[in-house]
Amino acid sequence: MKIGIAGVGGIGSNVALNLVRSGVVQLKLVDFDRVESGNLNRQFYFSDQIGLFKVEALKINLSRINPKVEIEALIQRIDAKNCAELFLDCDLIVEGFDRQVDKKMLIETFADKKGVVSACGIAGSDLAAIGSRRIGNCYIVGDFTTDCDQAPLFSHKVTTVANHMSELILCQPGVIHENTFS
DSSP states (O other), rough: OOOEEESSSSSHHHHHHHHTTTTOEEEEEOOBBBGGGGGGGTSOOOOGGSSHHHHHHHHHHHHHOOOOOOEEEEOOOOTTTTTTHHHTTTTTTEESSSSHHHHHHHHHHHTTTTTEEEOOOOOBBBTTEEEEETTTTTTEOOOOOOOOTOOOOOSSHHHHHHHHHHHHHHHHOOOOOOOOOO
């Protein structure tokens, strides 16, 4: 099973990390952004990667964990015109966008075609309200209220949401996760 990750910031990079460490070996990473120093508190990047495209840096980091992982890394902005085509060969899509309009676009593109695992409400520091909801083929994880514009982003909350998302993915039929490290 090939898993597509739309946006490899706090959610996308940490979900990818979890999946590779759990034995998932086929990923498609799509993002246009570069690593910045402000990303390092919650994203799976390092200070010597500042300035690199996120998809390229993440591919390096994930390959260091498991050299057998197959990663397609595309430096591209995802929009309504190219979204369906970019993830045509993926069985499940992880939504890792910051903006609500982009989240909505991705979910509307795939909700009745492929499984989508999305984040909603990852800002702030309160973990108590984190939960998940299923709407058709779409799973949404977060506190459902705290937007990135309303509160700062903290590693412990971003990674907790990413961990819940990873768990939902790994429980899906057909997601092969095995020990590929030996």
